[in-house]
Amino acid sequence: MKKKWLLPIFASFMVLSAFPADNVDAASPSDVISTAKQYINTPYRSGGTTASGFDCSGFTSKVFSELGISLNRTSGGQYNQGTAVSKANLQVGDLVFFNTSGRGVSHVAIYIGNGQMIGAESSDGVTISSINDPYYWGKRYVGAKRVANFEEEKVVAAVEKTAEVKKAEIDFNLYASRAEVAVAIAKALGLDTSSTETGFSDVKSTHPNAGAIAAVKKAGIFSGDANGKFNPSSPITRSQIALVLVNAFDLEKGNISKSFSDVKVGTKTGDSIIVMASNGITTGKANGTFGVNDYVTKTHLNVFINHASKFVK
CATH class of the missing domain: 3.90.1720.10 (endopeptidase domain like (from Nostoc punctiforme))
Incomplete structure (x- = not known):
């Protein structure tokens, strides 16, 4: 596995508002x-x-x-x-x-x-x-x-009003936390999770996911925010998960041609989304968007990881 570039994905997220989305790619x-x-x-x-x-x-x-x-x-x-x-x-x-x-x-x-x-x-x-x-x-x-609505799944979208996300504002029975992302990636890549010293000020060694968080940091998949925090209980957006997965699984551009109306090619985030789509990991929404600011559900995290795992080298 090649050396990773660190991802400073920060914890200052957006206020949420729910709306019905078009068919979500991972569960269409x-x-x-x-x-x-x-x-x-x-x-x-x-x-x-x-x-x-x-x-x-x-x-x-x-x-x-x-x-x-x-x-x-x-x-x-x-x-x-x-x-x-x-x-x-x-x-x-x-x-x-x-x-x-x-x-x-x-x-x-x-x-x-x-x-x-x-x-x-x-x-x-x-x-x-x-x-x-x-x-x-x-x-x-x-x-x-x-047991699941594949026709019209409700997702959370970010609006342009920054504020720190409070745990009570998000249904974490539905949406994935950053800690859960770390656990899923560590498991998929078979990373050593025996060390629980994460180096993050907000993740003590007694945290239930400390081993996975320490492992993804050591692998260069995640870094903390400007304050040295991992923010394990914060959500993660679809654009951010694209950055993480392309980095974690060493993904390169595949053979599938796909574009999205809300994705700017030529940016690190945009190019990561295109790489995911070119490998069949995501197909976006029926309205031609990717949903860059939508938060990742547990269901879609699992499917993204399952699809990306096929590219483990």
Whole structure:
């Protein structure tokens, strides 16, 4: 791994205002479909959770984990997640449930639009079927749950009024903190996290993520702000995560041509975003923007890391 250039990404962030965004690249409906379809014809295996064989809930868990979303292990457990949606309002990525045993929910699949679902069936393995099949599935349909909104996810945007972000202003159940970014990168790169001496005045050796924070600093992936702080509980923007990931994974420009209306090429940040896009790590939003000032959600952090990890040297 080549020597890193330090990233002085500071902690004085923006006041937040929420608004509905267009399809967010890392969790778009097309990503759901393409991720699920790569396993078509994988055989059915009771208890299976890998590409060598899936049962129904093992398949849905695998697909959603690749999208950065954690599901319960069983079909019954997954039925207890998310929000109920009617059949008339199904969206791509909704989980659809069936009673095939006569004893309640016993099968789950992923809705992919146009009345179709993809799932691991005991007779055919991973395959596409109609949820309204009058001979089988239509008679056994129980309901659907939405565990993630791939059509219209709410993100946080920064407005031009600087102020220190207070933890109470951000839902850190949804958005990733800088400490979580450090942990994810350290894990993906296999960095040594045994040392807990970070050198940051606001991260004591007893901090639960001190090892990861010390590791990313040592690797030259992060430096502190002008006051020598890491700001572990602050959020990180999408433009900042682009800088971090290009640096951490030694990314170089790939073969995919992509531009964004809110990205200025020729700047360090802009070029980092283009490098990410050129390697298929991000596709931006449906409106042609990248969302440079939007804060990174936990879901998108996981997906960005998963995609970038393919380039570990």
